[in-house]
Amino acid sequence: MKAFALIASLLFCVSSFAGEAKTVKLLTIGNSFSANATHYLGDLAKAGGHTLLHQPLVIGGASFQVHAEKAQKHEADPADKAGLYTSGRGLKENLELQKWDYVTIQQASIKSHDFATYQPYAAWLRDYVTKHAPQAKLLIHETWEYRKDDPRFTKPSDKSGEPKTQDEMYNGLHAAYDKLAAEFSARIIPTGDAFHIADTDPNWAYQTDTTFNPKIAKTPELPNQTHSLHVGWRWNKPKTGNGPVTLGMDGHHANMLGEYLGACVWYEVLFGDSPVGNTFIPKGLDPKDAAFLQETAHRAVQARLK
Template identity: 80%
Template sequence: MKFALTLSLSLLLLVSAHAGEPKTVRLLTIGNSFSANATRHLGELAKAGGHTLIHRPLVIGGSSFQVHAEKAQKHEADPKDKAGVYGSGLGLKESLAADTWDYVTIQQASIKSHDFSTYQPHAGWLRDYVSQHAPKAKLLVHETWEYRKDDPRFTKPSTKEGEPKTQDEMYQGLRASYDKLAAEFGARIIPTGDAFHIVDNDPAWAYQTDTAFDPKKAKQPELPNQKNSLHVGWRWSKSKTSDKIVLGMDGHHANMAGEYLGACVWYEILFGESAVGNTFVPKGLDASFARYLQETAHKAVQARQ
């Protein structure tokens, strides 16, 4: 009995040592739907890891560095101008000063992420503004992700010069652009895009396009096989112009698996410990796939060390 108690105590101490000390992280994200996707499950991962997350998201759908910078500039020019505030009623200046943030993140709009010419001067303006109004916060650059391989951007590529025609071209462009920005700022990258790219190119786990599915002939509720997709993909939903249910394709935004992968990457960066073995897994996500996503997030973060 004494041996059993001693063994149990030893195991408990081992687990406690592995888990690390509880941390409280204060995070402000300046982003869009992609930052919302990537942090969807972050609080739950933090709680399961014994930590606390205090998060204020500043989200404008589809917004770029320019959109956020110009909103702050409008607020500076006229604090009463509603175009200068977020849904909370506060401008960026007040949001930055509202707490002693540990981290503030910025990111480019995904559609422009491959093109570094769209980053500046607005990203630099935001960096300086964050430094001025949240001087104790560390600035992090969130590397967003490539679209799904069967997204219209790639199945019907643009003829415009510089536009990526494949998933890999988009990734190579966005990685180079985010790397260049982070180097200029001396800031750390949150490599969500790297993690997505690893999964999208894993022979055993990558999503494979269901070539037997014809969206023009599909009838509700028919959908293709979308196993292991990290993106929303094909879905039936209400039309924006009528009550009719229509088939649509969203190869941009993350689905549950993509959101979980993103959150695991953010968790490692913010809390300084591996997401591998974290007990939180969203309901409905396959356990073996979830474990693989944890390991992939860890791999992506470690590659940036």
């Protein structure tokens, strides 16, 4: 009996430490940024003992307006292909496909700093989600700042209101998403906060390699991009034919580190389970960096709860 009691006690402790296993049904209405941020989400969920059922609705570069107008086209004519996603269903059918626990929306990153671009489309989507998935909780995915050496900042626009630095972009998008969340009484998935914490960490943040000159670089030369959360500089193969590779800069999209950081944020928000100590680490990611990113994601989520 004593042995049985001891085993039962140990099992209780392990169960309490691991937390309750959950199944989350998630529909994301977004673009490449939502795809980036959820890339490793299923792997983290599995390693944490949870189950994720995820239906992504992805349109490259899509804003609130693009998704709202697609749904409106489908309402006007269900046979119009312009109103359908790659699944062959409209937004209405996707919302009614499952009893989703969560539905997420987000603004296009290039417009994220400008709240004037959010409405009336964000409110239209909120109302549409409420109508066709009334049981789902609406979450607002806060997207992230571009890399500090992105052309948006190295060759800033003269357009009024356009952010000229990484900090300006973050401050703008942070304020805009906060305002929307307050209007909707909705919770934020603070991916942008986590990126900013990592991008400004004095001991970890990516630093621009000022010795690299893209104008004279030859394949396979690349700058030191240690701790970049973004794709950054890379050599691109021609899309067709046998032309030469070309050097390109993508300071927008997340690389493996950024995708892992984003997924850790989403994991804690959706499952209520800290990513710190999660055993899933993508192949090629340094365990020390993974630990930093887990801690950073946890900090960002917990800061929103205070």
